[in-house]
Each structure stands twice: as C-alpha cells, then as structure tokens.
Amino acid sequence: MAAELGLPGRSARRGIRWRFTTLYAGLFLASAVVLLAVVGLVAGGDHRAAPAPGSGLGTVPSAAQERIASLEHQLAEAHSRQMDQLLLGSAVALAVMGLLSVGLGWFAAGRVLRPLRAMTAATRRISADSLHERLAVPGPHDELRGLGDTIDDLLERLEQAFAAQRRFVADASHELRTPLATMRASVDVALAKPGPVPEQTRTVAHRVRAELDQVDRLLDGFLALARAQHGVPLPGAEPVRLDALAGAALTERAAAASGRRLAVEAEAPADGAGAWVYGDRTLLRRLVDNLVDNAIGHNPPGGWIRVATRVGDSDVRLVVENGGPSLTQDQVAGLVRPFRRLGAERTGGGGGAGAGLGLSIVAAVAEAHGGTLDLRARPEGGLRATVTLSRAARAGAAR
Template sequence: MKLPGTVRTRFTVLYTSLFLASGALLLALAAAFASGSRIAEAVPGSVPEQTEAGPAQERIDDLERRLAQADEDQARQILKGSAWALAVMGVASIGLGRLVAGRVLRPLRTMTVTTRRISADNLHERLAVTGPADEVKDLADTVDDLLERLEGAFASQRRFVANASHELRTPLTTMRAALDVTAAKPGPVPERTRVLVGRLRTELDRVDHLLDGFLVLARTQHGAFGDAARVRLDLLLSEALAVRAEETAAKGLTVLRDRENGPADVWGSASLLGRVVENLVDNAVRHNDHGGRLRADVCAEGDAVRLVVESGGPVLDEEQVAGLGRPFSRLGTDRTGGEHGSGLGLSIVAAITAAHDGVMEMRPGSEGGLRVTVVLPRAPGASGASGAPGASA
C-alpha cells in the first residue's frame, strides 16, 4: 500500500499503525488468557466433588457462581478499559509519531535548505553535518564531496575560458600588426593584397569580438562584481540607442519609446548591465528588416525594473525562439550574416541577467521579429540624480 503525503506524514502513519497493531495484539492476548483461566475453572473435576447435597453445599455453589461472575465482570471491565486506553493512546500516538518523525527528519531538512542555498556562485559552502557516523552523515559527506568536485569543475572551466581568451589575444594582436605593416608598405600595394588584408582584418575583428564574449561569460559566471553600484538602466538604454543612431538611420528603422516613467535604478555591475542593453539593441538593429521598427522601453514597476527590446522581422515560432539563449544558437544565415555576429549576444544577456537575480524572457513579436524582456530587481531606496554614464550618484 502506498502511503500518502510527505515523508513525515508517512512516518507518522507508520508509527501510529505499529503502535495500534502492537496494542491490539497485547489486548487480544490478555483477553485470551482471561478466557482460558475461566475455562479452566469451569472444567469438571477442577473443584472437589461433594458427595452429599445440603444447605452448606448449596451455599458453597452459590458463592462459587458469584465469584465466577465477579471474575468475568472484572475481566470484561479490564478489557473495556484497556480498549479505551488503547484508543486514547492511538490518538496520542499520532502527535507523538509526528514529533518523532520531525526529530528524525530534522537533519535532512537542514541539508535540503543548505543545498538549495548553494548555487554555482557559492559552491565553496558545505553541509558540514556533525554527529554520529550514521546514514544521514554519510549522505551529507557524499553531497559535500559532490559539491567539492563541482566547485573544481566550475573553477577549471572559468580559468580555461579566461586564460584561453587572454592568451589568444596576443597572436591576434601580432597578426593585426602584421597586416597593418603589409598595408602600410611604401609603394603601390596590389589590389589583391589590399582585398586580402581587408578580409583578414574583418575576420580578426570577429574573433576578437568572440573572445570578448567569452571573457564576459567567464566573468559573469564567476559572480564577483567589483564595480557593483546603483545603475540607471534608462540612461544606459538612451546611450546605447544614441551610439547606434547612425546605423539605425541607415536601415530606416523607426525607434519607439513610450513606456519610460522616470529613473529606473537597479543594483549591479554598470559595465555588465551596459553590455546587456548594448547586446539587445545590437541584436534588434542587426537582425531587423530594412525600414522596420525597434521598440525599446524601460519601466519601473514596483520592486522590479522591466527592460523590453522588440525588433521587426519575419514571424518566428516558439521553437526557434527557445534556443536563442544558448551560446552560438542562431536563426539561419539570414540572422547571422553580419560581420560582427558571434552567436553569444543573447546568451551573454541571459548569463548577466541571471547573475543579477533577474529573469530574461524571449518570445516572438506581436507583428514578427523578436521580443526580449529583462526583469531586474529594483535598487533599494529612492533614485538619485545621474552621475557617471549609466550610474546614478
């Protein structure tokens, strides 16, 4: 039979059932012994036979019948009292069983709360359960060993990405310098050489952009923000749109901004949050239709700040949009033909948003294209005046 509810409920039912079963068995044994003693007394020959009948004998028989009836009544009262006591203790055993089950499961609850608190950003924490060497401590030690291995794996991954990105910048710089020297040689440069230099420089810029994305991902996954401060997300959006005004005008895009309602302050890394806004605007401009629309809104709603960037373009389905947050995920050649696309833009946005305790949502636009919504916790306290670019004083 499958017991319902939580483990504590199942333990309570089990303890109560065992108590009631053992009490019922004890009561049945007591009733059996009492019945057996009465049968033994009623067996002929158990009392010496009287050969002569008389008033004395009749009085003795009457006394024996009264004693037997008293014994039977007493046994019945004992059994009835025992049954009532068993019922009362059965009810009490429910509370006692729940209390005992709670005490038994308390270490497991502590382990569960601690394990939930531990994430990729604080894998250095351990359960560190103390006590006797029992099954619970064995489980806690196993989880601690697993966390230690995970911490080592995450640290190795971050170091590899960061070190590889840094080391690859040296040969890229050398190759870019060689191209500059080749293009700057005195005398006429062959047209084929000039075209080749341009192509190589374009590819080097793409690789450099990709390495920069790797560095941002590694920094975001590390979870340490040395430049954490109050950041004006609305100012970051205005700056990102201003920087791309020329490209936006060249594509004939219509920029719509109609939901801003004053300062929208969040707490976090100004550089990383700026990267979020820049990537979203870049994505909306680069993968938009010529003459399309670009909607960019920032709105403070209660304890959250909502950033929405929506682009025009072809109608997308949910399956296409679902994979865009993964690194190097793209929607075909029509969305990856740009010279600077690396396939990391939206994955970087998702990683930075998660590192700031936010949520990123992607879904198809109402009239085609992509709609990306980033919701971040609002900075505590009132917003101050604008200080440095993107940050409030």
C-alpha cells in the same frame, strides 16, 4: 541545485515523513492489538477454568447448596462485568494510544529526517557562485554522514570544473589578443606602404581586418561572459540608469537600424525619475547593447524594434521586442546557451551576438546582478526579451 543532486524536495520530504509516521503508528497498533489479545486469552482462560455452579456439593445440605450456588452465580456475573469493563477499557485505551501513536510517529519521523532536511536546505543555498561551501554533516559515520560526504565530494568536483572553465575562457581570450594585434598591425602596415597598393590587395586587407575585428568582438564576448559568471560582489558597482543606457545604445545604432529600414520605438519611465539599478556599469552596458544588437541583427528589413524601461515598486524591467519569423518557445529557451543560434540568418549584431554569445552574456550579466532574463516567442512572430533587476535608490547616484 537540490533537484540536480537528487535530494528530495518539500513535497517528497512530507511524503517520506508520512510514510515513516504510518509505519511507526502501524507497528505500535499491531503490538498493542497483540498485547490485548494475549491479555484477553489469559483472562478468558481463567474464566473458563472456574468450577461450574453446584459442582462438588453432593454431601452439602440443600440450604447451603443454594447459598453456595447463589454466591457462585454472583461471582460469575461479577467476573463477566469485569471482563466487559476490561474489554471496553482496552478498546478506549487502544483508540487513544492509536491517536497518540500518530503524533509520536510524526515527531519521531521528524527527528529522524531532521539531518536530511538540513542537508537539503544547505544544498539548495549552494549555487554556481557558492560552490566553495560544503555541507560538513556532523555526527557519527552513518548512512546520512556518508550521503553528506558524497555530496561534498560532488560539490568539490563541480567547483573545480567551473573554475577550470572560467580560467580557460579568460586565459584563452587574453592570450589570443597578442596574435590578433600582430595580424592587425601587419595589415595596417601593408596598406600604409609607399606607392600604389593593388585594389585586390586592398580588398583582401579590408576583409581580413573586418574578420579580425569580428574575432576581437568575440574575445570581448568571452571576457564579458567569464567576468559576469565570476560571481559577486561585482567590482565597481554603482547606481546606474538603465533607461539612459538603453537610449545611448539606440542612438549609437541609429545608422544600423536606418540601414535596415527598422522602425524604432523607445519608452522611458512615465515619471521621468529614471530606471535606477545598482551594478557594474560596463557589464550593464554590455547587457543593453547585446539586447539591442540582437533585436537589430535578427530582424527582417522593414521591421520594427520596441525598447521600454519600466519601474516597479522593487524592480526595474528592460523589455526589448522585435519582429521577425515565428518561433517556438523551445527554440527560444535554448538561445541563452553559448553559440546557440537559430539558423544561418542569425548573423547580425556585434558584441559577440553573431557568434551566438549575445544572449548568453545577457543572461550571465543579469544573474550576476541578482536579476533574470526571460525570453518569450511573440505569437505574431519575433522575440520579447525582458531583463528584471532590483531597483536602486536614486540618492547618491553620480550619473
């Protein structure tokens, strides 16, 4: 978020602080050099104004002249030593103050940039799920206060845009269910009428019913996406076995995988304790189902699927791999965007995957649970999807 808003990062702040330090130290040293030059000129002028030895002594006895000349010579030597000491002391003082000026400049630059660091840290904490937060920069109405107020205005507009988008998706999905239900009921009534139904009418009715089911799945995908993006805390969060959800998804889709002659390989945690995570069971099931649907629907006939759940010290990873054509990482990176598909062949799977929502929903659900989705193009062809979630303790898990 800080990078998107154009705020300086840590390396940039360090560079700005060093530039301020250099500026402060340079100005101080320049002032010190000018001051010492003025002192040297004044002291040198006094030395040049001193009378020459023996001047004005024409009427003084020779013995007195020699004595006066000796005293003047001693005075000149003392003045010369004093000037040398003054120059040496000034040079030492200039070196010491030069070092001190760097430290003082660093401290002063830090004090000047402290409000900017606080603004950067606060902006970095703000994400799409906490756009209601504001910087609320205190202090006088100066340039930094103006920058903070501008960022707050930007956050307010972003919050309104995100809220409007979520409301539209949820409201539109709900409103469209009524006409869909009406059309589905009309098709069922037409097929259930007494008497023989023409085969052509029956074929069209089944085709319409299939399309209505597809639209219904699309709406389910919209609702799941809107719910996953709504923010935390998640309603109904509980300990869930991710490996059990993966096994159930593969069992439910065994017929679809068999119809495409896909070799399916499942890998459970080695210790048999289960891959426990904490979250919303419905959303996590949708996450797993979409990954498996994506692997089945976007796989060539006779291909393969590998589903593995692995438990780490603090996280759980669900890895779903499938064969297929070679992809570039740039192509894969765009698959988490809604309605993004790679060609017309990516039309399989349910749960909104056929409309290009499947992996978008996976990414949104993972983010809502504090996890991540990582998509990688396999060098041999196909896709590797890895979902990483925080590990939950098994204790107290009901299912």
